[in-house]
Amino acid sequence: MAKRFKLGYAFTQKKNFIQDSLLNESKQRGIDLIKIDTETPLIEQGPFDCILQKLSTESWIKQLEEYSLQNPNVLIIDSPSKIEILHDRISMLQVVEDLKIDGQVNETETATFGIPKQIVINDVGPLAVEGSKLKFPVIAKPLVADGSALSHKMSLVYNHNGLNKLDTPVVLQEFVNHGGVIFKVYVVGDYVKCVKRKSLPDISEEELDGKDLEESCVTFSQISNKTSQERSGVMCNEATHIEDAVMPPDSLVTDIARGLRQAMGLHLFNFDVIRDSKIGNHYVVIDINYFPGYEKMPCYESVLTDFFCDLRQRKQNLLSEDMKKEEE
Ligand SMILES: Nc1ncnc2c1ncn2[C@@H]1O[C@H](COP(=O)(O)OP(=O)(O)OP(=O)(O)O)[C@@H](O)[C@H]1O
């Protein structure tokens, strides 16, 4: 009987990734998903062939390092040092800026992509955005994107007055009108899946002019990470029928996904893309998330189990290479 592949997982309490449907599908295909007790020393648990993890405390990272030293063949998906780049909203999008991708979609069509203009401010005085050429409205996002509730506390700031209420350091990212629909691109190893979600509605010039002091800053949080079935209409553009929205070009989405995978060396992430309403074939990446809510992705059980089977195959290949070297 083929050896079972033991995959330990370590997540925060809030994570809903492990569903019975995934446990069953993986078990049927020889993959045992085992919950790691983060209150007990990792070295006393296992043995694991692979560890799936989304924790960032110092003590946990130390335990992972110690476990890897004692078990050099264990696969860590993904390594905390590689995930770090996504915990800062400037370094996160710098990866996108540095991608070199040809936007040719087909013989006649091209598409371009980029990131919104953004700056970090450390105080909200009258000169906060002086010289930056940043245009209002902006979305104010906490600089640190570490998965805490605080890291998702966003503010839509219509004008200069709205800056006063912000906590710093904060990223001010130009608001891009995008028709009230956001595209979330899930990446699981080589697999790429683009889904649509409701987003903030466009902001018209008249609306901008009419904003008085009181309304110059509106806070919200995680308005796009619920599927349409889970949605309740807070802040989102209920009028937008997202099913009518045209998906971005497959080739562009796939090229960006591949480029990010290569550049970051990560297997499990998603990125949020919006289409610039002013330029129909220009796409703007506004967010990248490590180990997102895959349980919301269509066919998540089979997609993730396929990925686990790829990891098992990779591990078997590594072990047979080691054996060949020993025989030489
Ligand atoms: N530059 C922008 N222009 C227009 N809308 C934006 C912009 N940035 C963010 N948004 C809107 O705000 C929402 C939240 O932004 P973002 O995805 O950066 O926050 P987050 O807390 O990291 O969300 P997630 O739950 O995806 O991790 C987006 O889904 C989108 O609706």
Ligand SMILES: O=P(O)(O)O[C@H]1[C@H](O)[C@H](O)[C@H](OP(=O)(O)O)[C@@H](OP(=O)(O)O)[C@@H]1O
């Ligand atoms: O709709 P998605 O899958 O994008 O929602 C994700 C969200 O993008 C973030 O990845 C959240 O993680 P944190 O940034 O660490 O909070 C995910 O929460 P999680 O509890 O599932 O990890 C959302 O599902």
Ligand SMILES: [Mg+2]
């Ligand atoms: Mg997002």
Ligand SMILES: [Mg+2]
């Ligand atoms: Mg995010």
